[in-house]
Structure formats: structure tokens, C-alpha cells
Amino acid sequence: MIKTIGVLGAGQMGNGIAHVFAQYGYRVFLYDIAEAQLEKAVNTIRQNLERQAKKGAIAESLVGETVGRITATKNMADLAGCDFCV
């Protein structure tokens, strides 16, 4: 059973991939070499979720829950326990 997902790279594709896995209940470790990129990615995910909630596509409560399932990290070793990596 896959429960934790590692996402390598927090750019345009990485933030979207982390977003959907977290939205569907997976625990996500989002990796990038740059702190600024990780911060930007998590902000983008939050903004996109808020937009989805505003449109009624997802429940308001899912915004915080989803972001809460994402751990941004610069440490590749944090992905060692992941069941699946993208």
C-alpha cells in the first residue's frame, strides 16, 4: 500500500504533482536544492487550493489539510522512507 510519495524538484511540475498527491490523502515529501523554490512551491500550492475551494471544487477544510500533508525538504535523506518517488 502506497502512503508516502517523494517528489523530486519543486518547480512548475513538482508543485502540481505534490499538490494532487497531497489532495488525495498521500503524505508528500517535496525535495528541491533551493530553499526559495520550496517556499514558492508551497505558496503556489496553497494559492491553487484556495482557488479550488473558492470555486467550490474542494471543501474549504481540505486546503489546510492538504498543505499539512506536504513536507518541503532540502535533505534527500528525508525521501528514504517514501513508498514511491516521482
Place this chain on the structure above:
Amino acid sequence: MHFMNPVPVMKLVEVIRGHATSDETFSLTAALVAGLEKEMAVSQDYPGFIVNRVLIPMINEAIFALYEGIATAEDIDKGMKLGTNQPMGPLVLADFIGLDTVLAIANVLYDGFKDPKYRPCPLLVKMVNAGDLGRKSGRGFYTY
């Protein structure tokens, strides 16, 4: 797994069977795609997989049509949009993807297959070198 951009919106995930991918890994990946309520298209591991293999040469050909003076950007897009029921024409789509990204993928096909049919249009190369990258830079085939 090859997701489409923007990931939360696009329904498709290409699932690539690498040379050494086991059936177990493949089934597990297919189940993940279904769990995200997305659709899967399965591809062997060759440059561009399915979508970029077909899309990028189409965009590149639209750029060649513009480069050769066949038609205006507006008419190329109008022709493809209304003539083939695409939601947007290839040049406006290229601006949306980013011309640097389009060129990078075109080069993946060109370098990967070593086949001149994939050569990127010189106009695309010129625009990228000049910093006209499409929507994100404010100018590409259109101005934003």
C-alpha cells in the same frame, strides 16, 4: 509517471514502461493514477513519449508556416482552432507553454532520434535567444 501541466487541472498521466520496468511497478503506478482520478496513457520509453511526440512537431510546423510566410500567426491559430476543434491554436499554445520549453522538448526529439524531421524551426530558436518566451516574458507570437 509523466504529468501534464497544470497538474491539478489536466486529466492525463502518461505512464512509461522503461526498459527494465517490472509488471509489479507498472501495476502499482497504474493504481496510483486511478487513485488521483486521472486517466492513463501507456507509452514505451522513447523521446517525447506520446503527447510531446505528436504535439511538439505540430507546434514546430505551425512556426515553420509562420517563418515561411504561409499565413499570419492569427490565421494559423484560427485555422487549427476552428478547422480541427482544438481549444487553442498551436502558436498561442506555444506562448502558453513557454517558447524555451517548446524548444527544449523539440531538441529532446531532435537529439534523441537524430532525425532531421524534428529540427527546431530557426524562428523558434531566434525568438528564444532574443528572450521572447511567450506569455511569461510578455511577448512571444503575441503580446501580453
